[in-house]
């Protein structure tokens with residue numbers, strides 16, 4: 001993998017490639033593609049000086065079915081967990097970021113806004129909102145000590161960040177306490193100095209101090225060893241803007257007006273009883289979701305507190321809708337998406353791309369295709385430019401039909417200190433990380 005800030009084909013903000021309507025033709029012979037294929041083929045052979053020392057599935061063990069599933073290393077007694085933080089290079093110091101503080105939250109927001117994930121062509125960069133960060137980092141039972149920053153000692157400027165939040169993740173029949181690790185970011189000027197491994201070791205230490213020994217995380221780069229590799233798909237809601245900013249291109253033999261017509265959606269959801277989720281729906285939604293997620297090999301083990309936090313609508317952060325049967329008043333179906341805008345870098349006319357990301361969707365009575373079409377309709381009404389979805393869970397059943405086009409990046413899912421014997425199919429994964 002490359003130690004730069006732009007994971008190969010950064011999946012989260014990639015242009016709409018290869019969709020029927022607006023294919024960005026894949027020119028396999030371009031130098032860029034040849035280089036990328038070469039790098040991809042090399043990444044398995046590549047040395048990972050840090051990751052080779054960690055309890056993660058190693059490339060050399062891929063295909064060795066004699067190795068047992070489950071923890072790679074047993075927990076150590078808590079008294080043996082290192083009590084002091086790891087050493088940073090001397091100009092830097094650790095800080096715990098209090099996300100309740102407006103000032104600290106602003107600093108984190110600005111670090112990420114200027115230095116977090118970009119697409120391959122450096123046209124877009126994630127712009128997680130402050131409200132989103134507070135939501136993502138303060139779920140039930142969260143630990144402040146897992147919101148870790150690095151400051152320059154002299155200026156006190158925040159230059160790096162990594163976080164964990166606690167989660168119960170089910171792997172087959174086993175519910176495992178884990179940390180979900182996210183928002184790893186090193187300021188652009190401090191890249192390639194091996195700060196990331198120190199930050200990963202420090203968050204791991206703080207997770208161990210809470211007697212938790214496993215973690216889940218995603219990355220756009222190939223590391224030892226993905227449990228599965230997903231693809232993002234993109235559904236244009238505002239095709240003109242997406243084309244204007246270079247997110248997608250006009251397909252061959254397509255005019256702008258034909259493209260706009262192709263992606264046009266009805267004004268109102270079609271499903272009778274389709275409405276926003278409310279607090280009183282938490283028990284019913286928890287039941288629906290638990291039942292649905294039980295079919296996947298890896299998924300969160302949500303209880304009512306988790307559902308209230310993660311899925312009850314929060315303005316400009318997470319949207320959830322459900323279908324209440326007009327006859328029985330049973331809650332039969334559920335869909336949700338989160339709000340993650342990206343900055344558009346260097347465009348005269350637009351600075352923000354408003355993207356919705358498919359989260360958890362459950363259909364029992366309404367066909368999933370119809371439910372997701374209703375989700376697209378409400379997202380369009382809320383002025384999102386694009387609706388993104390991974391090919392996880394049952395999503396493949398609606399992507400093509402609802403005019404999503406495949407992105408060109410990949411998102412790799414990983415577990416720390418937990419071995420899965422064989423890689424999963426994306427449809428066996430029931431976990432969406434933010």
Ligand SMILES: CC(C)(COP(=O)(O)OP(=O)(O)OC[C@H]1O[C@@H](n2cnc3c(N)ncnc32)[C@H](O)[C@@H]1OP(=O)(O)O)[C@@H](O)C(=O)NCCC(=O)NCCS
Nearest residue numbers: 003005048049050051116117185186191192193194195196
């Ligand atoms: C990701 C980032 C923090 C890595 O920092 P860096 O300065 O490029 O790399 P460093 O020299 O500190 O460390 C390199 C090590 O970190 C690992 N690493 C790089 N990106 C990683 C990631 N996303 N997750 C886990 N490990 C990662 C590398 O594999 C390497 O270890 P190895 O030798 O075992 O392969 C930095 O590039 C960045 O902030 N990028 C933009 C934001 C981003 O992509 N964040 C990750 C989102 S998943």
